[in-house]
Amino acid sequence: MTSSLLDAAAVNTIGKSNVAVRQTSCQNSSNCYPANLTAAGLTVPSDQISCGLQRQCICSGNCFILNGSICGYSKCGWYAPNSGTCNSLKKSQTTAFLLSLFVSSLGVANFYIGQNELGGAQLAIFILTIAVSYMMCCLPCCLFCGGKRSEVKGSIIFIGGVCFIVMTILLCSFAMVGWWIADLVIFAQNERLDGNGCALEKNL
Secondary structure, eight states: HHHHHHHHHHHHHHHHHHHHHHOOSSSSEEEGHHHHHHTTOOOOTTTTEOTTTTTOEEEEETTEEEEEEEEEOOOTTEEETTEEEEEEEOOOOHHHHHHHHHHHGGGGHHHTOHHHHHHHHHHHHHHHHHHHHHHHHHHHHHHHHHHHHHHHHHHHHHHHHHHHHHHHHHHHHHHHHHHHHHHHHHHHHOBBBBEEEEEEOOOO
């Protein structure tokens, strides 16, 4: 009775061990395919999905990424199962660099790669600079029109308003120039990911 119980326990242990191995290792590349490709009986080129020497799934290219113990779909590419080709969805490094070079202040480069928060911040700083610059031109005129020149010229409100506007313009200008230089360096070295977490297509 004891022997049979031990045998049963050993079988259960071996069974559980085999299941664990099958879940964490592969025998061939088809064990690494996403579920829908396996169900459809489709194959994937070995340069994109393969079973390595360590019996672990290897997901290469832009279309597949390791998801647990098998390969899942990546946001960096679109896989065409009928032709077995992977089409990259990565943004161009050269395009991002040129946009940053010429229209960085509007945040166009970051909008292009899907980094909308960074692009929005750049655009907000640009709009603030334009608005404050407009105030710089209008404030003296408005104050002079609303009172005597001698009273306005030396008033605390006038002096404080002009100083505030000048400082704001300087700070915004320094921020835009600094951000412009930083973006140029980052895009030149291809160190910024796009909105999907993918590296840019290196072509600079």
